[in-house]
Amino acid sequence: MTFQSPKGTRDFFPQNLAALHHIESAWRNASVNAGFDEIEGPTFEHLDLYTVKSGDGIVSELFSFTRAGGDVDYALRPEFTPTLARMAAAKGRSLTLPTKWFGIPSHFRAERPQRGRLREFKQWNVDLLGVDKPSADAEVIATAIHALANLGLSHDDIVVRISHRDVVVKMLQENGVPEDKLPIALTLLDKREKMAPDVFAKKLTENDLEPACFEQFDGDTVIDHEELTSLQDELNAWGISDWCTFDFNIVRGLAYYTGIVFEIHERSGAERAIAGGGRYDKLIEMFGGPSMPAVGFGMGDVVLSLVLKDKKLLGDGSEFLPKPDVFVISAGGDADAHLAPTIAMLRNAGLHARMTYRATRNVGKLLTEAAKTDTRFTLILGEELTRGTVVIKDMNSGEQTEVALSDIVSHITA
Amino acid sequence: MTFQSPKGTRDFFPQNLAALHHIESAWRNASVNAGFDEIEGPTFEHLDLYTVKSGDGIVSELFSFTRAGGDVDYALRPEFTPTLARMAAAKGRSLTLPTKWFGIPSHFRAERPQRGRLREFKQWNVDLLGVDKPSADAEVIATAIHALANLGLSHDDIVVRISHRDVVVKMLQENGVPEDKLPIALTLLDKREKMAPDVFAKKLTENDLEPACFEQFDGDTVIDHEELTSLQDELNAWGISDWCTFDFNIVRGLAYYTGIVFEIHERSGAERAIAGGGRYDKLIEMFGGPSMPAVGFGMGDVVLSLVLKDKKLLGDGSEFLPKPDVFVISAGGDADAHLAPTIAMLRNAGLHARMTYRATRNVGKLLTEAAKTDTRFTLILGEELTRGTVVIKDMNSGEQTEVALSDIVSHITA
Numbered sequence: 001m002t003f004q005s006p007k008g009t010r011d012f013f014p015q016n017l018a019a020l021h022h023i024e025s026a027w028r029n030a031s032v033n034a035g036f037d038e039i040e041g042p043t044f045e046h047l048d049l050y051t052v053k054s055g056d057g058i059v060s061e062l063f064s065f066t067r068a069g070g071d072v073d074y075a076l077r078p079e080f081t082p083t084l085a086r087m088a089a090a091k092g093r094s095l096t097l098p099t100k101w102f103g104i105p106s107h108f109r110a111e112r113p114q115r116g117r118l119r120e121f122k123q124w125n126v127d128l129l130g131v132d133k134p135s136a137d138a139e140v141i142a143t144a145i146h147a148l149a150n151l152g153l154s155h156d157d158i159v160v161r162i163s164h165r166d167v168v169v170k171m172l173q174e175n176g177v178p179e180d181k182l183p184i185a186l187t188l189l190d191k192r193e194k195m196a197p198d199v200f201a202k203k204l205t206e207n208d209l210e211p212a213c214f215e216q217f218d219g220d221t222v223i224d225h226e227e228l229t230s231l232q233d234e235l236n237a238w239g240i241s242d243w244c245t246f247d248f249n250i251v252r253g254l255a256y257y258t259g260i261v262f263e264i265h266e267r268s269g270a271e272r273a274i275a276g277g278g279r280y281d282k283l284i285e286m287f288g289g290p291s292m293p294a295v296g297f298g299m300g301d302v303v304l305s306l307v308l309k310d311k312k313l314l315g316d317g318s319e320f321l322p323k324p325d326v327f328v329i330s331a332g333g334d335a336d337a338h339l340a341p342t343i344a345m346l347r348n349a350g351l352h353a354r355m356t357y358r359a360t361r362n363v364g365k366l367l368t369e370a371a372k373t374d375t376r377f378t379l380i381l382g383e384e385l386t387r388g389t390v391v392i393k394d395m396n397s398g399e400q401t402e403v404a405l406s407d408i409v410s411h412i413t414a
Numbered sequence: 415m416t417f418q419s420p421k422g423t424r425d426f427f428p429q430n431l432a433a434l435h436h437i438e439s440a441w442r443n444a445s446v447n448a449g450f451d452e453i454e455g456p457t458f459e460h461l462d463l464y465t466v467k468s469g470d471g472i473v474s475e476l477f478s479f480t481r482a483g484g485d486v487d488y489a490l491r492p493e494f495t496p497t498l499a500r501m502a503a504a505k506g507r508s509l510t511l512p513t514k515w516f517g518i519p520s521h522f523r524a525e526r527p528q529r530g531r532l533r534e535f536k537q538w539n540v541d542l543l544g545v546d547k548p549s550a551d552a553e554v555i556a557t558a559i560h561a562l563a564n565l566g567l568s569h570d571d572i573v574v575r576i577s578h579r580d581v582v583v584k585m586l587q588e589n590g591v592p593e594d595k596l597p598i599a600l601t602l603l604d605k606r607e608k609m610a611p612d613v614f615a616k617k618l619t620e621n622d623l624e625p626a627c628f629e630q631f632d633g634d635t636v637i638d639h640e641e642l643t644s645l646q647d648e649l650n651a652w653g654i655s656d657w658c659t660f661d662f663n664i665v666r667g668l669a670y671y672t673g674i675v676f677e678i679h680e681r682s683g684a685e686r687a688i689a690g691g692g693r694y695d696k697l698i699e700m701f702g703g704p705s706m707p708a709v710g711f712g713m714g715d716v717v718l719s720l721v722l723k724d725k726k727l728l729g730d731g732s733e734f735l736p737k738p739d740v741f742v743i744s745a746g747g748d749a750d751a752h753l754a755p756t757i758a759m760l761r762n763a764g765l766h767a768r769m770t771y772r773a774t775r776n777v778g779k780l781l782t783e784a785a786k787t788d789t790r791f792t793l794i795l796g797e798e799l800t801r802g803t804v805v806i807k808d809m810n811s812g813e814q815t816e817v818a819l820s821d822i823v824s825h826i827t828a
Contacts, residue, residue, distance in 0.1 A: 003459075003460060003462070003463050003500045003503070003701060003702065004460075004500075004504075005455065005456050005459070005500070006456055006458060006459060006460060006486070006488055007486075009455075009456035009457075009458070010456065011453075011455050011456070011497075011500075011501050011504065012453055012454040012455065013453060013501065013505075014451035014452060014453055014515070017452050017453055017454050018452075020454075021452075029764075030761075032736050032766055033761045033764065033765060033766045033767065034761060034767075035738065035766065035767070035768040037428035037735065037736075038428060038431050038432075038435075039425075039426055039427060039428055039431055040426040040431050040434075041419065041423075041425050041426065042419050042420055042423035042424065042425070042534055043423075043457060043490070043520055043522070043534055044420060044423070044477070044490075044522075044534075045417075045419070045420060046417060046418075046420060048417070049417050059482060060482045060483065062482075063458070063479055063481060063488070064479065064482070065477055065478065065479030067477060067524045068473060068474045068476075068478070068524065069474065070524075072420070072421075074420055074477070076457070076458075083425075086417045086418075086419070086425075087425050087427065089417070090418075090425065091427075098771045101428070106457055108457070108458075110481045110482065110484075120456055120457055120458075130771075131771050133771075135754070135771075136771070138754070142758060142761075146761060146762065149762075234754065237751070237753075237754035237755055237758075238754050238755070238757075238758050239755060239758050239759075240758075287417060288417065321451065322446050322451075324449065337651070339651075340549070340552070340648065340651035340652050341651055341652070341653060343652075344556060344651075344652050344653050344654075345653075347444075347447045347448060347556075347560060348560065348563075350443070350447065351447060352446055352447045352449065353447065353448075353449070354449040357512045357544075357545050357547075357549075357550070
C-alpha cells in the first residue's frame with residue numbers, strides 16, 4: 001500500500017521547507033522592521049464568515065465540512081481578510097489605531113491546481129488599519145517591495161501596477177458604459193489579461209458593451225485624481241517610484257476594495273500576479289467591527305517561488321539548510337565514553353553539534369562524513385584526552401589545533 | 415452581525431503569537447542544534463491514511479470532508495506520524511539513514527475542548543529513523559529536555575517517565591493476566607491515571623481482571639531488561655538521568671509502539687502529559703515504506719503553555735513582542751519631507767523603524783509616543799537638518815547626540 005499527498009498540496013522535505021522559510025523570513029523581516037505585529041487565526045472558520053461577503057457562490061471554491069455529529073458548518077480559510085476583520089471586530093473600541101498587523105497563514109482553495117495555483121499555499125498578509133491617507137498606502141506598498149528587494153529582486157524584475165477604483169469607473173463612464181453595465185464591465189476588464197483577445201471581444205458583444213469603451217486602458221493615461229497625485233508624491237518620498245506604475249487595467253475583486261488597488265507582477269508578464277491588494281475602508285464594519293479605513297495586500301508563496309526560480313534567485317533550497325558548527329568524532333576505545341557528554345555539552349552551549357551513528361571508528365572515514373555535512377569544525381576525541389585535550393579541525397582552513405576540554409566552546413564560538 | 419472563532423480554536427493576537435513563537439523557537443533551536451532537519455506536510459491528508467492504521471473508529475475524532483463535486487475523502491491531520499511515514503515511504507531506498515526529521519505542524523482533533531486539549535494546536539514532532547539503539551532513544555529524549563531547559567524548566571519541574579512495552583507485558587503476564595486479556599489490560603493501565611480508583615476497579619471487574627495483577631505497577635520495580643539497562647547508561651552519559659525515571663504505568667497507544675515508550679509530565683502531576691513518544695519500528699513499513707527502526711515524540715503547545723504559565727515562565731507574551739530600534743519624529747515644517755525617506759533608509763538598512771501617524775508635530779507628545787513603543791532610540795528631524803544633522807536620543811540613558819545624516823545607521827547599530 002502506498003499513499004500520496006492530496007492533489008494540489010505539497011510535501012516539504014528539508015530543502016523545500018528551507019526554501020519556504022527563506023521567503024517567510026524576508027516577509028517577516030520586512031514586516032517587523034516596518035512596525036507590523038504578527039497575528040494568526042484558526043486554520044478553519046465558520047462557513048458563514050465567507051458567505052456573508054461573497055454569497056453562497058463561494059462555497060464551491062472552499063473546502064467546507066461539518067464535525068461528525070455536529071451541526072456547525074466550517075471551511076478551511078481561503079484568505080485571511082475575513083479572519084483579520086473578525087479579530088479587529090472582536091477588539092471593538094479597545095483596538096488602538098492605527099493597528100498594523102501581518103500574518104503568514106496557510107490558505108486553501110478547492111480549485112483545479114495549475115502553475116502558480118495550488119490547493120494549499122502560504123500567504124503573507126499585511127494590513128494597516130485606521131489611517132485613511134496615501135502615506136499609509138505607500139508604506140504598505142514599500143513593505144511589499146522591501147521584502148522582494150531582500151529576496152534579490154529589483155525594479156528591473158518587478159512592477160507594482162497601481163490603479164484606483166474611482167478612476168477606472170470614471171473612465172468607463174466617460175467612455176459611455178451605462179451605470180447598469182459597470183459591474184460586468186469592471187469584471188471583464190479585471191479578467192481581460194487572462195483571456196485571448198477574441199474571447200474578450202466575444203464577451204463584450206454578449207454583454208452589449210462597445211470595444212471602444214476599453215481602448216483607453218491600453219495606452220498611457222493622464223492622471224487627474226487628487227489621491228493618486230498624493231500617492232505619487234509619497235512613492236517618490238519612499239524612494240520606490242521606480243518600482244511603481246499607474247495602470248488602470250487593474251480592477252480586482254468588486255466586493256472588497258474602495259480606493260486604490262494594486263497588483264505586483266514580474267515586469268515582463270511572466271507568471272501570475274505575485275501579490276494583490278488595495279484599500280478596503282468598509283470591510284471591518286461589514287464583519288461587525290467599528291467603521292475604519294484599511295489598506296493591505298496578500299502575497300502567496302507559490303508564484304513568488306516561481307519568479308525567484310525563473311530569476312535564479314532560488315535553488316532547490318538546500319543552500320539554506322542549517323550547517324553544523326561542529327561534528328564530533330571518537331577515535332574509539334576510551335574516547336567513546338566522552339562522545340555523548342561532549343555532544344550534550346556543545347548543544348547545551350547553543351551550538352549545532354553532530355556525530356556519526358555508524359560503528360566505524362576510522363578517523364579518516366569519519367572526517368569524510370563530517371566534511372559532507374559542511375560542518376565548520378570537526379572535534380576529534382582521541383588519545384589526547386589522557387592529557388585533557390582534544391583536536392579541533394577548522395574545515396575551511398584545514399588547520400588542526402589542540403584545545404583543552406574546558407576551552408572547546410570558546411574555541412568554536414571565537 | 416458578529417462572528418467568533420470556531421469552538422476549540424484560538425485567535426492569536428500579537429502577544430499570543432509572540433508567546434507561541436517563543437515556544438516554537440525553543441523547539442526549533444533544540445532540534446537544529448541536535449542535527450534534525452525540519453519538514454512539513456499538507457494540512458489535510460487522504461482520510462485513508464488515518465483509517466488504515468486506526469480503523470474506521472477514528473473517523474469520529476477527525477475533521478473529515480470532501481471537495482464539493484469531488485469524490486475523495488480528506489481529513490485535517492490529527493497527528494504527524496502518518497505524514498512522516500508517508501514521506502519516508504515516498505523517498506523509498508533513496509532515503510539516507512539515519513534520517514533525523516522534526517516538524518512544528520498544526521493538528522486538529524474533533525473532540526470536546528477542555529483544559530490542555532483544543533481542536534487546533536501546534537505540535538513539535540521529532541523523529542530519528544534508521545537507528546535501532548538506546549543511544550538514539552537517549553538523543554531524542556535529550557532533545558526534548560534541551561528545549562524544556564531552554565524555556566526555563568528544570569528537573570525539579572519536569573519528569574520523563576520511561577517505560578517499555580515488553581516489560582509491561584511481561585509484568586502483566588507474570589501477574590497472571592492471560593494472553594487474550596493483555597490488550598484490554600494494557601488499555602486500562604494506560605488510562606488508569608485519568609480514572610477514579612473505583613471506576614478503575616469497576617472496569618477490572620467488568621473485564622474479569624484481578625486487581626492484584628496491577629499492584630506491582632504502584633511501587634518501585636526492579637529493572638531486569640537489557641535495553642533499559644543500556645538506556646540508563648546512555649541517559650547518564652547524556653547528563654539527563656536527573657530528568658528521567660522508569661515508570662511502567664506508561665503504556666501509550668497500542669497500534670504504534672514496539673519498544674520504549676515515554677511521557678513527559680510536570681513533576682507534581684499538574685496538567686496533562688506535556689509530550690509522549692517512543693520507538694515504532696514497524697510503522698514506516700505499515701505505510702508502504704522500507705522496513706526501518708524509528709523513535710520519536712510529539713509535544714503540543716497547549717499543555718506546555720499551561721505548565722510554563724503555572725511556573726511563571728511565560729507571561730501574556732507581550733514580553734516577547736519585537737521592540738523598535740528607532741522611532742523617527744518630525745518637528746514639522748521642512749523636516750516633514752525627510753520623514754518617509756529617513757524611515758525608508760533605516761528599514762532598508764535592516765532596522766526596525768517606526769513613526770507616528772498622528773498629525774501633531776509637538777516633539778514632547780511624540781517623544782511620549784515613542785517611549786510607549788519601548789524603542790531603543792528616537793531620531794528627531796528638526797532645524798538641525800539645515801546643517802545636515804539630526805538629534806538621536808538614547809531612550810535608556812536619555813542622552814541626546816547630534817549626528818550627521820550619513821552616520822545615522824552606524825550610530826544606531828554601534
